[in-house]
Amino acid sequence: RTLDAAGRYVLPGVIDSHVHFRTPGLTHKETWHHGSRAAAAGGVTTVIDMPNTEPPLHSLELAYAKAEMISGQSLVDYRFHFGVREDTVDVLRDLTPRVATSVKVFMTGHHTAPSVIRDPAVLDRIFAVAAERDLRLVLHAEDDGVFSLLDTHRPAPDSYGAYEPHRPRSGGIVAVAKVIDLVRRHGTAAHVLHVSSAEESDMLSAAGAAGLPVTYETTPHHLSFTASDTRRLGARIRLSPAIREERDQECLWRAVVSDQITTLGSDHAPHTPQEKVRPAPDAPPGLPGVQELLTAVFTGLVRRFPHVPLDDHMMLLSRLCAARPAALFGLDERKGALTEGRDADFVVFDPSANWLMSSREAHTKNTWSAYEGWTFTGHVDLTVRRGAVIWDSHDFGDPDGQWLDARPLRLHTARPATV
Ligand code: NCD
Ligand code: ZN
Ligand code: ZN
Secondary structure: OOOOOOOOEEEEOEEEEEEOOOOOOOOOOHHHHHHHHHHHOOOOEEEOOOOOOOOOOOOOHHHHHHHHOOOOOOOOOOEEEEEEOOOOHHHHHHHOOOOOOEEEEEOEEEEEEOOEOOOHHHHHHHHHHHHHHEEEEEOOOOOHHHHHHOOOOOOOOOOOOOOOOOOHHHOOOOOOOOEEEHHHHOOOEEEEEEOHHHHHHHHHHHHHHOOEEEEEEOOOHHHHHOHHHHHHHHHHHOOOOOOOOOOHHHHHHHHOOOOOOEEEOOOOOOOOHHHOOHHHHHHHOOOOOOOEEEEEEEEHHHHHHHOOHHHHHHHHHHHHHHHHHHHOOOOOOOOOOOOOOOOEEEEEEEEEEEEEHHHOOOOOOOOOOOOOOOHHHHHEEEEEHHHHHHEEOOOOOOOOOOEOOOOOOOOOOOOOOOO
C-alpha cells in the first residue's frame, strides 16, 4: 500500500489519557466498539479509560475481567486508570504496572462519580500509599465540602443547565490548594484533570515551576466553549468541572501555548440524549470528545495564533497528546513518538482541510457532537495503530487493540543528590 502524504503532517498516534468508555455497566452511554471508532477517526491510537463504571474499577479481578470484555471490541490500544473508594485504599498496595500505574481520585461526586473521597485522613492515606508504590494520582479536584455547603442554599437552577451556580470555581480552587499541599507533604506525583479556571491553572503552573511533582490537563471542551455557549447548547455541554468564562478560556489557551499545561485529555464522557435533556440539576455532566480532541484543539490554535508556524503547532500537539501522556503513565517504551523501536502508531493529518462537523460524522454510540455546525480546520486522513490502518477517512480496520503493559513509573528514585 502506498501513501501520498504530500502537504500533510505525520504525527505520533494520539494517546488520550482521559476517556470514559463505560464498560462495564453503562453501555447504554458508550461501548468500546463505538468509542474506539470515534477515537480512531480522531487520530487516537491509545486510550486510558476511567474507573467510574458500574461496578467501578476497585479490584484487580475486575481489571482482568474488564480487559477480557474489551478484547476483540477495540480498534485502539488501551490502559486503565484504577479507582479507589474510602474502604479500598489497601487494594492500591497490590497494583502492578500490568494493571495500572495511576489511580483516579474523585474529590467530589456526581451522577457517574459515586466513589467520592470525603475524609481528609483517607485522602492523606491515598497520597501516602501512592508515593510509596510509585503510583501517579489523577485527580478530579473539586471540593465536595464547598459544594455541600453551597447545596444547602442552592440557588434556583439555571434553566440552561450547563452553568452550575452551586458548583462554582471556588470548589476547584479549594481542591487544587489541597492537592498541592498533599503533594508537598507526601511527595506524591499528582496529575490534576480537566482544569477549568484561570486560578487553578495559575496555581498548578506555579507549583510545577517550584519543582513539585504536579502536572495538569485541560480538555478540548474547556478550550472551545464558554458559559455563553450554554444559551445555545444548554445541558448538552454541562460537564464537571463546568465550562467557565472567557477570561478562564484565554488563560487556559495561554497556558497551552506556553507549554505549562502538561497534557490534553478529551474527558470523553457520553450520556444518552434522554439523560441530557433532563431539567438542569438532573442532567448528568459530561459529553463526548475523543473524536474531536485533535481537530478542535488544532482549529483553536490556528485561529487564535495564526502567526505561529504550523510546525510549532504540530510539535506542541505531539507533546501534549502523545509524548507526555506516554511518559506520565509508563507507556514511553512503546508509544508517544515516531522513533525506531516504538510502535508504528501515527496519524496523517491534513492541516489545510476545512470541513463542517456534523453529528452524522460522530461515531460515539449516541452519534452527536457538541461541535455540530463548527467548521473545523485540519482533518485526520489516516490513523495507523501498530502498523495497521484503523481509519482511512471512510472505513475502520480490525478491532484488535491490545491491553498494554506499562513500565514501572519509578517516581521516587531520582532524588536530587545532596552535597
Ligand atoms: C464524567 C462522567 O460522566 O463520567 N463527567 C464529567 O462531567 N466530566 C466524570 C468525570 O470525569 O468527572
Ligand atoms: Zn472528573
Ligand atoms: Zn472524566
